[in-house]
Amino acid sequence: xxRILITSAIPYINGIKxxxxxxxxxxxxxxxxxxxxxxxxxVMFICATDEHGTPAELAAAKAGKPVDEFCAEMxxxxxxxxxxxxxxxxxxxxxxxxxxxxxxxxxAGRLNRAGLIEEVSEKQVYSNTDGRFLPDRYIEGxxxxxxxxxxRGDQCENCTKQLDPTDLxxxxxxxxGSTDLEVRETKHLYLKQSDLKDQxxxxxxxxxxxxxxxxxxxxxxxxxxxxxxxxxxxxxxxxGVPVKDGEKDWPGMEGKVFYVWFDAPIEYIAATHEWADxxxxxxxxxxxxxxxxxxxxxxxxxxxDNVPFHTLSFPATIIGANSLNxxxxxxxxxxxxxxxxxxxxxxxxxxxxxRGIFQDQALEILPADYWRWWLLSHAPESxxxxxxxxxxxxxxxxxxxxxxxNFVSRVTKFCRSKFGEAVPDAGAFGDAEHxxxxxxxxxxxxxxxxxxxxxxxxxxxxxxxxxxxxxxYLQTVAPWSTIKENPDMAAAQIRLALNLIRLYAILSAPFIxxxxxxxxxxxxxxxxxxxxxVAASLSxxxxxxxxxxxxxxFAKISDEDREDWQARFAGTRDAAQ
RNA sequence: GGCGCGGUAGCUCAGCUGGUCAGAGCGCUCGACUCAUAAUCGAGAGGUCGGGAGUUCAAGUCUCCCCCACGCCA
Numbered sequence: 001x002x003r004i005l006i007t008s009a010i011p012y013i014n015g016i017k018x019x020x021x022x023x024x025x026x027x028x029x030x031x032x033x034x035x036x037x038x039x040x041x042x043v044m045f046i047c048a049t050d051e052h053g054t055p056a057e058l059a060a061a062k063a064g065k066p067v068d069e070f071c072a073e074m075x076x077x078x079x080x081x082x083x084x085x086x087x088x089x090x091x092x093x094x095x096x097x098x099x100x101x102x103x104x105x106x107x108a109g110r111l112n113r114a115g116l117i118e119e120v121s122e123k124q125v126y127s128n129t130d131g132r133f134l135p136d137r138y139i140e141g142x143x144x145x146x147x148x149x150x151x152r153g154d155q156c157e158n159c160t161k162q163l164d165p166t167d168l169x170x171x172x173x174x175x176x177g178s179t180d181l182e183v184r185e186t187k188h189l190y191l192k193q194s195d196l197k198d199q200x201x202x203x204x205x206x207x208x209x210x211x212x213x214x215x216x217x218x219x220x221x222x223x224x225x226x227x228x229x230x231x232x233x234x235x236x237x238x239x240g241v242p243v244k245d246g247e248k249d250w251p252g253m254e255g256k257v258f259y260v261w262f263d264a265p266i267e268y269i270a271a272t273h274e275w276a277d278x279x280x281x282x283x284x285x286x287x288x289x290x291x292x293x294x295x296x297x298x299x300x301x302x303x304x305d306n307v308p309f310h311t312l313s314f315p316a317t318i319i320g321a322n323s324l325n326x327x328x329x330x331x332x333x334x335x336x337x338x339x340x341x342x343x344x345x346x347x348x349x350x351x352x353x354x355r356g357i358f359q360d361q362a363l364e365i366l367p368a369d370y371w372r373w374w375l376l377s378h379a380p381e382s383x384x385x386x387x388x389x390x391x392x393x394x395x396x397x398x399x400x401x402x403x404x405x406n407f408v409s410r411v412t413k414f415c416r417s418k419f420g421e422a423v424p425d426a427g428a429f430g431d432a433e434h435x436x437x438x439x440x441x442x443x444x445x446x447x448x449x450x451x452x453x454x455x456x457x458x459x460x461x462x463x464x465x466x467x468x469x470x471x472x473y474l475q476t477v478a479p480w481s482t483i484k485e486n487p488d489m490a491a492a493q494i495r496l497a498l499n500l501i502r503l504y505a506i507l508s509a510p511f512i513x514x515x516x517x518x519x520x521x522x523x524x525x526x527x528x529x530x531x532x533x534v535a536a537s538l539s540x541x542x543x544x545x546x547x548x549x550x551x552x553x554f555a556k557i558s559d560e561d562r563e564d565w566q567a568r569f570a571g572t573r574d575a576a577q
Numbered sequence: 578g579g580c581g582c583g584g585u586a587g588c589u590c591a592g593c594u595g596g597u598c599a600g601a602g603c604g605c606u607c608g609a610c611u612c613a614u615a616a617u618c619g620a621g622a623g624g625u626c627g628g629g630a631g632u633u634c635a636a637g638u639c640u641c642c643c644c645c646a647c648g649c650c651a
Contacts, residue, residue, distance in 0.1 A: 181615095216581070219639080305583090378590085384648080394588090398603065399602090402614075410612050410614090411612080411613085417612080458591080461602075465601095471617055475610075475617060478611095531586095553614090
């Protein structure tokens with residue numbers, strides 16, 4: 001039994017995410033977690049909401065709520081959606097937790113002691129009306145280059161010219177519109193990532209088995225231009241982890257918080273701490289290699305936009321903190337599975353533009369399994385992939401309703417009408433049955449291989465082929481004909497087919513957990529042991545075992561439904577949730 | 578403008594270190610079957626692998642140039 005730590009990129013708190021976010025990290029992570037649990041491994045599957053930063057403050061203000069209250073509510077909403085999609089987190093934490101505050105401050109303190117923190121003085125725009133410093137992108141004004149009057153402090157969207165906030169003509173706060181702005185001197189902490197560049201580079205180079213998508217992005221940031229830059233890890237905000245040096249105050253840093261990208265990945269660790277506090281478990285044995293985590297395999301799932309932070313920034317934090325060599329050693333990630341983007345009818349899904357299908361809407365129109373199956377079987381692994389309603393409809397109808405659902409239906413109904421609702425006991429397996437078992441054994445082993453390798457699409461294709469094999473078998477042996485001359489043989493055929501339903505339920509559970517549960521329930525069994533021995537597994541339901549004909553497992557998506565949804569989701573929805 | 582990832586059958590996509598690599602699923606056509614959610618099973622048609630040049634005995638598979646789409650950055 002192996003110990004496997006799995007984290008999914010943590011979704012930002014300020015709204016409901018679209019399906020692209022789901023398929024890019026949480027869903028494949030869940031697939032892997034479920035599979036590894038089913039194989040008997042010890043799994044810790046962690047996710048959380050990423051709650052700090054200016055966008056959260058602004059979203060809260062727009063909702064007319066204090067930011068902590070807003071975040072608590074949104075965390076509940078996101079947690080509910082995660083449940084809706086059957087994401088099997090061991091813990092769904094919050095980056096605003098006390099545990100994360102303490103750990104973030106702890107890491108900062110260690111980095112400071114390791115000599116990797118530098119204080120930098122810089123000038124920043126302060127809004128007297130808003131009572132806060134403004135990040136560059138929250139300052140608007142007229143572009144000195146093209147005259148566009150809604151240029152942002154970091155860039156003019158009209159002419160794309162890179163700007164400094166002080167370049168803007170008639171600058172104003174994008175938050176309040178106030179022009180009562182002034183430039184103030186402020187001090188910030190920088191993490192000297194450049195000092196860690198060689199170690200990071202060696203570490204990345206050692207990961208020859210990582211997806212090209214992952215390493216190519218990391219190497220680009222490491223080597224492009226001037227190479228890896230030092231990074232500001234503090235901000236002049238109210239909402240965040242207060243800057244401290246471990247448990248001590250940090251002189252000169254009063255009233256400042258850590259930058260959201262510094263504390264967010266630390267939340268992976270803190271969320272495990274949250275889990276431990278709630279369950280009495282041992283979180284350090286998952287994260288401290290000096291406390292047992294040396295036997296842990298740590299796998300991260302994320303979209304490609306998150307790769308730089310997980311291949312460089314977070315590892316820099318860990319490597320830097322470990323460099324004290326005082327025995328306290330933290331776990332670095334072993335494997336990063338990254339995904340491209342899922343596009344929506346020819347363009348991007350977009351949270352800010354409200355374009356595409358959002359997670360809550362998806363669950364309103366169809367059960368989780370439909371989305372899980374289609375999204376996973378079309379996961380954007382090697383390149384961006386495309387969601388179209390036609391594809392979704394045909395994929396779901398064909399794979400789930402026709403191939404799998406109808407298999408369950410035809411077998412159980414045939415048995416009920418000819419033998420009653422119990423596994424028939426006459427007859428023995430012959431050549432066709434043994435051939436099927438041999439074929440299935442090979443396919444199940446291939447499926448396991450793809451799942452272990454996190455080859456999501458290939459896993460789905462193999463699973464589908466396993467379902468098809470059942471239909472092939474039925475078509476070949478044709479129990480509806482056999483029963484006329486040789487009822488015993490038909491009984492054996494149906495006995496095998498009923499056992500196939502149970503086998504399919506077990507194998508399919510990581511993809512479609514609800515349907516899998518229904519299948520096991522209709523077979524009236526709780527034995528969901530993984531089929532290490534396929535032949536034995538296909539005798540698990542003994543002669544005489546009672547079952548019941550289930551309801552239709554998957555209703556088909558009609559053309560009317562599809563057209564209806566297509567129209568409904570063609571526009572945009574209010575971006576701010 | 579620079580960089581990155583792609584451009585393979587109508588659609589969505591596989592094709593690792595060059596030599597059964599021209600494939601899968603869907604769609605389409607034809608056939609079989611009738612237990613089943615008008616389901617299933619089989620067969621077939623469909624592509625000069627974005628364009629051009631080059632390296633090689635041999636190139637979707639390597640090199641160079643160009644075109645197109647997307648993304649990131651400046």
